[in-house]
Amino acid sequence: MNIKRAKQEIIDAVEAYLSKDEYGDWLIPRVRQRPVLLIGAPGIGKTQIMEQAARECGVALVAYSITHHTRQSAIGLPFISKKQYGEKEYEVTEYTMSEIVASVYDKMEETGLSEGILFIDEINCVSETLAPAMLQFLQCKTFGNHAIPDGWVIVAAGNPPEYNKSVRDFDVVTLDRVKKIPVEPEFDVWKEYAYKEGIHPAVLSYLNLRSSYFYKMETTVEGRKFATPRGWEDLSRIIQVYEKLKKTVDADLVLQYIQHPKIARDFAAYYDLYQKYQSDYQIEAILRGEKFERMQAKVAHASFDERMSVVHLLLSGVQKVIRRSMEQELVTEKVFAVLKDLKANLDETEETAEALERFTALVETEREKKMQQELLEHREERVLKETVRILGDYQEKLRLEGPLKGEEGFAALKALFGGEKEAYEISFDEAGKTLENAFDFMEAAFLNSQELVVFLSELNTDFYCIAFLKEYDCERYYRYNKELLFEDRSTQIKKRIEAL
Helix, strand or coil: HHHHHHHHHHHHHHHHHHEECEEEEEECCCHCCEEEEEEECCCCHHHHHHHHHHHHHCCEEECCCCCCCCHHHHHHEEEEEEEEEEEEEEEEEEEEHHHHHHHHHHHHHHCCCCCEEEECCCCHHCCCCCHHHHHHHHHHCCCCECCCCEEEEEEEEECHHHCCCCCCCCCHHCCCCEEEEEECCHHHHHHHHHHHCCCCHHHHHHHHHHHCCEEEEEECCECCCCCCCCHHHHHHHHHHHHHCCCCCCCHHHHHHHCCCCCHHHHHHHHHHHHHHHHCCCHHHHHHHCCCCCCHHHHHHCCHHHHHHHHHHHHHHHHHHHHHHHHHHHHHHHHHHHHHHHHHHHHHCCCHHHHHHHHHHHHHHHHHHHHHHCCCHHHHHHHHHHHHHHHHHHHHHHHHHHCCCCCHHHHHHHHHHHHHHHHHHHHHHHHHHHHHHHHHHHHHHHHCHHHHHHHHHHHHCCCHHHHHHHHHHCHHHHHHHHHHHHHHHHHHHHHEEEEHC
């Protein structure tokens, strides 16, 4: 299955394992709560989906790579204790608490969360001395003499043997006690995540044209050559920073992340062309609504790769403006929620600036708590930080107006928020105009073509574009979705019928 479905399976397992009946007993007894075992190629995002699953379930996460552990750190260190059996005292060997089990208790203390996921990566690559402890862990949910606390779900991950010489096969007894999920890389699924996370448009454009390079693992006489989703995401991040710093992105840099020389050189060449097309086709001018007849004539004689690059350049411009608008909407809504709470608890004797400072502190506390619990994704963190910044700005402006209190102070606060709301509405209108300008060019250059189908399909994949189009009434978006995508699906169905 793909990584998206695997994440949902983990979420479903966590919710099922943590469900209780009316007497407070587990609906699935602890002994029947099978550890989840993910088996998939390296670099496809197994670790990352654990963080996402924990956040969505609202539980803690403790993650370990078991290859970094010795038998002593996993099961604890031996010590001698004395026990009384009958009338005689004996010396017996016991073990200190496992470092891994102790880290679970530490996490509970730090976050205040009593439920969580214990994630053990590379579980089938353990040393020979540690292998029995891992089998005991999967079968009995214990390390040495210490059990994993109630309310903690075990998830383990490993690589298939073709990717790692250190892999050890599990016996049938162990496999019959786990919930095994094989995971395969799938570009279309990763693309949804990539749009939401703001992966560099050149990376997405390239992989749309050469999806077979999304995941590549080859064994040659020179060693392993590979390209992975993790590599593409990390490459995207470094490119974005290099562009801000005006540093050169070349094949040598790409090869540091995409360790497949042929693919690295191909992407580096494509990246240069992508930057050139951005300038040659005056993409920003098109999206501002300026005349595009010359660019329309130019793209009519372009190669397929060049035409698709232009489509993705237009897409990235639209997506950037829409993303900015939708993030501003989230901030505006959060600021409004804070002011609404302040209004409901308005004290006529307290200065409005002081009251606002207290409510701003609550937002900052919320952010810090979620950060500590590791339940805060990057997008929400940005929203909370921007909200705190705006509210702090309101406080300064209120203090400059004098010691305002009660309804008078709130009226001044309401006026300040009016400016915030107006700024959001302007950004929303700008996003709508940008989308319409993109459609103007797409209609003129690619009417009823495959390029327009790709443009629509990518809009339908982007998390922020979908949210925006639920609020913005774009007639052409809905019309072309109905006409072209329906026609495209019909063609695919006919081809399948013919093949059968």
